[in-house]
Amino acid sequence: MITREQIPAVLEHPVYDADGSKVGDAKNVFYDDATGRPEWVTVKTGLFGTNESFVPMRDAHMVEDHLEVSVAKDRIKNAPNVDVDGGGHLSEDEEHRLYDHYGIQWDEAWQQANDPKDGWATTGPEAAGHTAVAGGAAGAMDAEPSGDDAMTRSEEEMHVGTERQVTGRARLRKYVVTEEQQQTIPVRHEEVRVVREPITDAGLDAARSGPEITEAEREVTLHAERPVVETRVEPVERVRLETDEVTEEETVTGTVRKERIEAEYDAEDRRS
Numbered sequence: 290m291i292t293r294e295q296i297p298a299v300l301e302h303p304v305y306d307a308d309g310s311k312v313g314d315a316k317n318v319f320y321d322d323a324t325g326r327p328e329w330v331t332v333k334t335g336l337f338g339t340n341e342s343f344v345p346m347r348d349a350h351m352v353e354d355h356l357e358v359s360v361a362k363d364r365i366k367n368a369p370n371v372d373v374d375g376g377g378h379l380s381e382d383e384e385h386r387l388y389d390h391y392g393i394q395w396d397e398a399w400q401q402a403n404d405p406k407d408g409w410a411t412t413g414p415e416a417a418g419h420t421a422v423a424g425g426a427a428g429a430m431d432a433e434p435s436g437d438d439a440m441t442r443s444e445e446e447m448h449v450g451t452e453r454q455v456t457g458r459a460r461l462r463k464y465v466v467t468e469e470q471q472q473t474i475p476v477r478h479e480e481v482r483v484v485r486e487p488i489t490d491a492g493l494d495a496a497r498s499g500p501e502i503t504e505a506e507r508e509v510t511l512h513a514e515r516p517v518v519e520t521r522v523e524p525v526e527r528v529r530l531e532t533d534e535v536t537e538e539e540t541v542t543g544t545v546r547k548e549r550i551e552a553e554y555d556a557e558d559r560r561s
Contacts, residue, residue, distance in 0.1 A: 291327050291346050303355040304332045306362045315356055316341055319379060334366050342368040343387050360391060445545035459530055478513030
């Protein structure tokens with residue numbers, strides 16, 4: 290069982306469940322009105338610790354530098370949201386909701402709180418009218434020492450951090466497309482032209498060697514070039530994925546509670 294003297298070692302320290310999983314950090318401790326014993330601890334959960342969940346401190350104990358509770362992490366994170374009044378007290382209805390959530394029997398809890406042998410109840414007459422409503426100190430550091438005229442004022446501080454999350458995935462995918470290309474190349478072909486040469490003395494004998502008048506044919510084979518398309522696979526580039534880390538500023542808005550202390554004066558009747 291956690292004692293009042295151990296509260297400074299509890300606040301702002303990690304809280305683990307019975308399986309050894311970290312739940313969050315302890316923020317506030319609420320005491321039983323009748324016994325003055327710690328009964329509830331609020332644990333900061335969620336992103337940046339923006340949520341506070343109430344966790345019963347029964348069967349809780351300190352292990353080195355952290356608090357170990359007997360409740361599973363999932364049940365803690367699903368605990369109902371509880372409103373605390375301006376005086377820092379839980380209402381009976383709110384505590385009923387918490388007892389129902391954690392499966393704690395209200396009657397058994399009341400009897401345990403008033404049983405001197407169990408160590409939860411005080412031995413004085415104030416225990417007779419005891420209820421299991423937890424009361425108001427936001428941690429033992431808020432308890433005012435007896436005989437001191439000073440009052441401690443506390444504030445919540447907002448601590449902002451970063452959490453690395455998966456925001457997306459990128460991949461390389463290779464696929465085949467077909468497109469038309471145009472390329473101009475020179476092509477050659479043969480054409481026929483008629484060449485007429487006059488008969489000279491040098492060629493007179495060859496011209497007379499044939500028949501004088503007859504029919505004849507001469508044939509010439511013509512050639513032409515045609516374009517031929519051939520495709521070859523050639524490597525053109527290497528492609529890979531790289532990530533660049535970019536830093537940008539983002540404004541985070543949170544809500545913190547602050548205590549204020551004001552002096553009040555009661556006028557005295559000085560008339561004689």
